[in-house]
Amino acid sequence: MNYLLHQRGRASIAFLSDLRGLSDRFEARTDQRAREAGIDPENLPDDPEQLQAVVAPVLEADPEFRVLRMCRDWTLEQHGKVAMDAFEEIRDEVEPQLQALQKGTATLSYADELQPPEYWEGFEFHKSTGGWDGHDYMGFVHGELIHRHMVNPSFAGMIYAVRKSVAEAAPVSSPAKILDVGCCSGQYTQGIAEVFPDSELWACDLSARQLEQAQRYANEHGLNWKLFQAAGEDLGLDDEQFDLVTSYAMFHEIPISASRANLQEYWRVLKPGGYAVVGDVKAYHAYDNYDRWKADYWNQVHGGDPFWREYAATDLAELALQAGFAEATWQGLGERQYPFVLIAKKGNANV
Amino acid sequence: MSEHNLRADDLDRLGQALITLTKELWVVKDRVRILEATLAEAGVMVPDAVDRFQPGAELSESLSADRALLIEHVLGALTTDR
Numbered sequence: 070m071n072y073l074l075h076q077r078g079r080a081s082i083a084f085l086s087d088l089r090g091l092s093d094r095f096e097a098r099t100d101q102r103a104r105e106a107g108i109d110p111e112n113l114p115d116d117p118e119q120l121q122a123v124v125a126p127v128l129e130a131d132p133e134f135r136v137l138r139m140c141r142d143w144t145l146e147q148h149g150k151v152a153m154d155a156f157e158e159i160r161d162e163v164e165p166q167l168q169a170l171q172k173g174t175a176t177l178s179y180a181d182e183l184q185p186p187e188y189w190e191g192f193e194f195h196k197s198t199g200g201w202d203g204h205d206y207m208g209f210v211h212g213e214l215i216h217r218h219m220v221n222p223s224f225a226g227m228i229y230a231v232r233k234s235v236a237e238a239a240p241v242s243s244p245a246k247i248l249d250v251g252c253c254s255g256q257y258t259q260g261i262a263e264v265f266p267d268s269e270l271w272a273c274d275l276s277a278r279q280l281e282q283a284q285r286y287a288n289e290h291g292l293n294w295k296l297f298q299a300a301g302e303d304l305g306l307d308d309e310q311f312d313l314v315t316s317y318a319m320f321h322e323i324p325i326s327a328s329r330a331n332l333q334e335y336w337r338v339l340k341p342g343g344y345a346v347v348g349d350v351k352a353y354h355a356y357d358n359y360d361r362w363k364a365d366y367w368n369q370v371h372g373g374d375p376f377w378r379e380y381a382a383t384d385l386a387e388l389a390l391q392a393g394f395a396e397a398t399w400q401g402l403g404e405r406q407y408p409f410v411l412i413a414k415k416g417n418a419n420v
Numbered sequence: 421m422s423e424h425n426l427r428a429d430d431l432d433r434l435g436q437a438l439i440t441l442t443k444e445l446w447v448v449k450d451r452v453r454i455l456e457a458t459l460a461e462a463g464v465m466v467p468d469a470v471d472r473f474q475p476g477a478e479l480s481e482s483l484s485a486d487r488a489l490l491i492e493h494v495l496g497a498l499t500t501d502r
């Protein structure tokens with residue numbers, strides 16, 4: 070797609086991105102002051118609520134920390150609105166392209182009678198205004214304007230490579246048929262397609278607007294993805310047809326009861342000997358207790374991610390074994406241990 | 421800073437000041453729009469030229485530095501005792 074942001078959108082997005090980056094510099098100084106105030110990871114409690122009760126008051130007494138929080142709150146609350154405004158400035162130019170890209174090699178099946186799970190209905194993930202379906206082109210607004218222009222710069226331009234690293238971690242060489250669950254606008258699906266270019270690729274999500282953006286990407290690149298609207302815990306597909314079922318950055322957005330149901334559903338649709346590969350944010354046990362407090366504070370407490378804590382504190386490998394998988398590991402990739410990846414194998418013979 | 425300059429009951433006046441600042445910002449925005457229209461009418465530039473203008477590398481760098489300075493000045497005033 071060809072588009073150039075107009076002045077207001079370009080300047081507003083640049084401001085938002087820079088405000089986030091510049092205020093992030095405060096974090097090292099507030100960490101230092103936490104240490105000076107006697108916060109020692111070795112002596113902090115493990116329980117998340119107790120951890121919050123001990124650490125948060127110390128940091129919140131620091132004016133620089135309060136400004137850091139104010140900046141992060143402001144960027145979280147504003148990013149959706151800013152991106153939607155930027156879209157309206159270029160709507161007349163991009164809308165014909167977006168509509169044209171709905172036609173092509175990829176198929177998209179909408180659910181006839183979708184009953185959205187309680188955790189999804191009406192929720193604004195990451196405080197994105199209106200949620201995943203809050204705009205007629207929310208897939209482009211979120212997947213393109215927000216991710217490419219705001220999120221990617223704050224991850225040093227690495228978000229697409231990080232997503233792809235999860236597909237690269239799958240212990241399969243040439244899976245015939247792959248399912249990506251919770252594909253959103255198709256960014257992880259792109260990584261899967263690059264790693265496994267010869268596989269038949271299916272992908273689902275609850276959000277129709279995000280699926281439409283995934284379809285546009287696939288059509289633009291001549292990819293014959295089979296996209297469909299469904300929840301991971303109720304795929305509506307036949308048993309035992311996929312060699313690999315995978316997901317990225319979805320489990321921390323849903324309650325553990327839904328994660329358990331997802332894994333049971335992945336097991337059901339996998340062929341015997343097939344793999345489930347689930348990439349997501351870092352597990353709490355991989356942090357020291359101060360960094361764990363930060364992850365919990367900025368995501369669970371202040372980041373609009375109500376299920377972050379229960380995801381990060383649950384042993385996903387154990388959950389996969391309970392769901393019926395024969396083998397399972399859950400560990401971080403590389404030196405940074407990010408992202409964390411569950412690799413679970415379905416037994417060769419059904420029991 | 422030994423004492424706080426502002427107290428909780430100053431918040432309403434801070435809100436009033438914020439609205440006043442918003443009004444002044446609007447006066448500047450209005451003036452920029454008038455300036456663009458005047459320049460377009462005089463044939464100096466085409467309508468929408470500013471909206472569609474894409475800064476080159478040098479200007480982008482300069483804008484980025486100015487933007488960072490503005491943010492740092494405002495955040496600095498919020499966090500630094502004088």
